[in-house]
Amino acid sequence: MSGERSTKPGKTVSYAYPDTTSRSSQLYKRARRSIPDGASRTLALIRPHPIYVASGEGAWVTDVDGHRYLDANNNFTSIILGHADPVVNEAVMQRLSNGTAFAMGTEAEIELAELLVERVPSIERIRFCNSGTEAVMGAIKAARAFTGRPMIAKVEGAYHGTYDHAETSLGAGPDNWGRNDAPASVTYAAGTPNSVAEEVAILPFNDTDASRSILARCGEQLAAVLIDTLPSRAGLPSVDLEFLETVFTTARAQGALVIMDEVISLRLGLGGNQGRLGLEPDLTSLGKIIGGGFPVGATGGRADIMDVFAQVDGQRAAVPTAGTFSANPVTMVAGYACINQLDEASFTRLEAIGNAIRQGCREVFADRGLDWQVTGEGSLFRVHPHGRPIRSYREARLDDAETRIMDELQKRLLEREVYFPGYGLGCMNLATSDGDIAHFIEAMADALPTVKENY
Numbered sequence: 001m002s003g004e005r006s007t008k009p010g011k012t013v014s015y016a017y018p019d020t021t022s023r024s025s026q027l028y029k030r031a032r033r034s035i036p037d038g039a040s041r042t043l044a045l046i047r048p049h050p051i052y053v054a055s056g057e058g059a060w061v062t063d064v065d066g067h068r069y070l071d072a073n074n075n076f077t078s079i080i081l082g083h084a085d086p087v088v089n090e091a092v093m094q095r096l097s098n099g100t101a102f103a104m105g106t107e108a109e110i111e112l113a114e115l116l117v118e119r120v121p122s123i124e125r126i127r128f129c130n131s132g133t134e135a136v137m138g139a140i141k142a143a144r145a146f147t148g149r150p151m152i153a154k155v156e157g158a159y160h161g162t163y164d165h166a167e168t169s170l171g172a173g174p175d176n177w178g179r180n181d182a183p184a185s186v187t188y189a190a191g192t193p194n195s196v197a198e199e200v201a202i203l204p205f206n207d208t209d210a211s212r213s214i215l216a217r218c219g220e221q222l223a224a225v226l227i228d229t230l231p232s233r234a235g236l237p238s239v240d241l242e243f244l245e246t247v248f249t250t251a252r253a254q255g256a257l258v259i260m261d262e263v264i265s266l267r268l269g270l271g272g273n274q275g276r277l278g279l280e281p282d283l284t285s286l287g288k289i290i291g292g293g294f295p296v297g298a299t300g301g302r303a304d305i306m307d308v309f310a311q312v313d314g315q316r317a318a319v320p321t322a323g324t325f326s327a328n329p330v331t332m333v334a335g336y337a338c339i340n341q342l343d344e345a346s347f348t349r350l351e352a353i354g355n356a357i358r359q360g361c362r363e364v365f366a367d368r369g370l371d372w373q374v375t376g377e378g379s380l381f382r383v384h385p386h387g388r389p390i391r392s393y394r395e396a397r398l399d400d401a402e403t404r405i406m407d408e409l410q411k412r413l414l415e416r417e418v419y420f421p422g423y424g425l426g427c428m429n430l431a432t433s434d435g436d437i438a439h440f441i442e443a444m445a446d447a448l449p450t451v452k453e454n455y
């Protein structure tokens, strides 16, 4: 596959965005009549009109107007093999013709559970749900039930879905974020009770001393630390290993658990980022790629902790869970068909794709005389339109002008046949060829002068 574009012959500027005559624009007008802001996922919006997709194949997607884009988003990092993977499709087709939703269990649930338990050594038991948000919520509830303690600690600016406690200090800014070494705990969605903020301690990513003190101050109130070792919204900075070790040991010294959020970072290795870094968290939240392109989440971990989800002698479980569609057989067979195709070579290739994109971007930024940066690991990368060294959320957080630059970049890349999200997190799938990588870099090189002109 290398050298050639996987499914798309190249050309430079294919159309001008926005296009108010396009079918995407018309659909958005229609959507706003029945859906607040016209979309169920805020991040899928591009203003003045989002792009509506018709199909995807391999590394490319085609919109309802017939424009094609190299996909540098992959449904917010949930597609790893490529769109419309034939093996996943075959498994799903077979499942569809045998029915899609039952009150009874299916063998498919056990097969995916066994595969994930085999791949991720810290996961001895696992339960499925429908989203990463639920997976994180389940892990937090399990930690509270197991320890009998109320508090969690999490990293400032880190995204873990939309459960109240998990989204604390997601949107903190200079007016409310407090000291660098003692970040304030700030609720996110309007109307969230202040008591939620009081139950969450906020850690500055990669600040070892400050995090040690903050965790120590939580004392016996702390149930768990929730940590994503490559936090996307905090800038996708690589984690400092001393910081990580301190977080693990300080939490455990107080009798608290460590929850690793691998909803995104499972795509970094066969055993996730915990496998790469040699970590053994007590609980792990999963999502995205384990559904093979279908809605999914899972909470896994040590067998004795996971027992909080089990009924004993017919009594209610310590943490009751349900979910009409949890472990839905369509998701389970798709997830199995996806994860089962991944081997060490897949992750080596994904790393090579990511390295080539990161290196290419750096060269393009230098060529264009910009101090822009790109962070990331594996198939994940994040573009930063500034030169502040990025170790945590505070340096990565974009001001209004920088946010506008990234919005502009997204639009100019659309015109050059690349779908790259305006919030700057890029993600490539395994179907990406060397020709596709070259297409991305050329598009970036070509788009930057027009972005610069505007700001």
Ligand SMILES: Cc1ncc(COP(=O)(O)O)c(C=O)c1O
Residues within 6 Å of the ligand: 076, 130, 131, 132, 133, 134, 136, 159, 160, 161, 162, 228, 232, 261, 262, 263, 264, 287, 288, 296, 297
């Ligand atoms: C690290 C992390 N945790 C949890 C979630 C929530 O997952 P979902 O969108 O499936 O609810 C996300 C979503 O992007 C995430 O990036």
